[in-house]
Amino acid sequence: MVDGRVKQWFCTLLVFLILLKTEGFFVDITYVQNAVAKGAVCLDGSPPAYHLDRGFGAGINNWLVHIEGGGWCNNVTTCLARKNTRLGSSKQMVKQLAFSGLLSNKAQFNPDFYNWNRVKVRYCDGSSFTGDVEAVNPATKLHFRGARVFLAVMEDLLAKGMKNAENAVLSGCSAGGLTSILHCDSFRALLPIGTKVKCFADAGFFINAKDVSGAQHIEAFYSEVVATHGSAKNLAQTCTSRLKPSLCFFPQYMAQQIRTPLFIVNAAYDSWQIKNILAPGVADPHGTWHSCKLDITQCSNGQLQIMQAFREEFLSAVSGLGPSLSRGLFINGCYAHCQTEMQETWLRSDSPVLNNKTIAKAVGDWFYDRSPFQKIDCPYPCDKTCHNRVFDPQENPMV
Numbered sequence: 001m002v003d004g005r006v007k008q009w010f011c012t013l014l015v016f017l018i019l020l021k022t023e024g025f026f027v028d029i030t031y032v033q034n035a036v037a038k039g040a041v042c043l044d045g046s047p048p049a050y051h052l053d054r055g056f057g058a059g060i061n062n063w064l065v066h067i068e069g070g071g072w073c074n075n076v077t078t079c080l081a082r083k084n085t086r087l088g089s090s091k092q093m094v095k096q097l098a099f100s101g102l103l104s105n106k107a108q109f110n111p112d113f114y115n116w117n118r119v120k121v122r123y124c125d126g127s128s129f130t131g132d133v134e135a136v137n138p139a140t141k142l143h144f145r146g147a148r149v150f151l152a153v154m155e156d157l158l159a160k161g162m163k164n165a166e167n168a169v170l171s172g173c174s175a176g177g178l179t180s181i182l183h184c185d186s187f188r189a190l191l192p193i194g195t196k197v198k199c200f201a202d203a204g205f206f207i208n209a210k211d212v213s214g215a216q217h218i219e220a221f222y223s224e225v226v227a228t229h230g231s232a233k234n235l236a237q238t239c240t241s242r243l244k245p246s247l248c249f250f251p252q253y254m255a256q257q258i259r260t261p262l263f264i265v266n267a268a269y270d271s272w273q274i275k276n277i278l279a280p281g282v283a284d285p286h287g288t289w290h291s292c293k294l295d296i297t298q299c300s301n302g303q304l305q306i307m308q309a310f311r312e313e314f315l316s317a318v319s320g321l322g323p324s325l326s327r328g329l330f331i332n333g334c335y336a337h338c339q340t341e342m343q344e345t346w347l348r349s350d351s352p353v354l355n356n357k358t359i360a361k362a363v364g365d366w367f368y369d370r371s372p373f374q375k376i377d378c379p380y381p382c383d384k385t386c387h388n389r390v391f392d393p394q395e396n397p398m399v
Helices: 002-023 033-038 076-083 146-159 175-182 184-190 217-229 245-249 251-257 271-278 290-294 301-319 359-367
Strands: 025-031 049-053 062-067 096-099 117-121 167-173 196-202 262-267 328-332 374-376
Touching: 033 146, 049 096, 049 146, 062 146, 062 175, 096 117, 146 184, 167 175, 167 184, 175 184, 175 196, 175 251, 184 196, 196 359, 217 245, 217 271, 245 251, 251 301, 262 301, 262 359, 271 290, 271 301, 301 328, 328 359
Parallel strands: 062 117, 062 167, 167 196, 196 262, 262 328, 328 374
Antiparallel strands: 025 049, 025 096, 049 117
C-alpha cells in the first residue's frame, strides 16, 4: 500500500515537472529592502517582494506588472491569522515562483507578452494595497501599509527600467485583479506621458450582492476591511466624494471614472463570489450549498436559478459602468476564478473561447488596438469550452 502511494506520488510529481518544463518556469524572488525605512511593509513588518523575469528582444522596454491575489483581512483577528503566512509576511514566501499563462516567456504560450519584462508582485497586506495606518499596535505588531507597499514596489521597478517603458500593463488576479482596478489610474500616473498604459483585471470585479439569506454580507465585510486598514484616503476621490468609502472598494461604483483603458476578464459564475458573496457559510448554516459550491454540476435546479439571478446581477453591475470604446470585456459563462495565470485557460488548444477567441488573443488584440473585444457569454451550461472548477472538499472544508 505504501509502495503504491509512493509510486502514485512520484508519477504525479513527474507529470507536474513535465508540464512545468513545457508550460512554465521558476523565477527568483526579489525583496524591496529599502522599503522598510519608508514603513512600506507587509502585515508583519517584513519587506515587500516580487518576482521579475527580464524582457528581451523587441519587448525589452515593455512591462507587465501582475498582482497576486489572496483575499483580504477585515479585522485584527483575521489579519493576525494572515500575519505569519505568505499572505502577511515575505519571510514565509517561497524563494521561487512558477510563471505560466500571461507570465510565460514562450511565444507559443503567450504571443503578445512573452518577451516583455514580466513581474509578479507578492500580496502581503490584506487590503488590495489600499491601507495606510501610521500607528502600529505594540501588542499585535500589525502593519497596515498596503498603499505604501504598492508605491515602494513600483518605485523599485521604475528604477530597474520601467521608467523607460514604451508599453505597460497593470494586471492582477482576484484580490490582485481588484488592485489593478483600484490602482489603474495611479499606475498610469507613475509612468512617462508617452508610455502606452492599460490595465487588466482577472476575476477582480467583485459585486455588491446580497447573500442567499438576504444579508449584505460582502458590503459589511468590505466596510470592515476599509476601516481596519485606513483605506479611505487611498480610494478614488471621484467615488468617495459621493459614496461612503467602503462602497468605493467595489468596482461597480468607481470603475466608470477610470481614465486608463481597462479590460475585465471574469466568469459570470465566479466561483469565489458564489462561495463567499452569494452563499457564504454564515448564510448557509445547514450546508445545503456545500456540494454545489464545490462542483456546479451538483447544484439543484433551485440553486442554479439563484446562480442565474446572480449572473444577471453581475452583468447589470458591469453594464452600469456605461459604454466605453477603450474598455475590454471577456465575461464567460463558466464556474471559475482566475483564468489568466494558468496556461490551460490563458492559451492552449482546449482553452475557453468567446467569439472563437481565447483570453490571450482577446487581451492582445485589445492592448495593441488590433480589434476591440467586448463579449458576454450565454448562460450556463451552454459554453462547452469552459474549464469549470471542481474543488477538493478536503482543501475547502469551510465551503
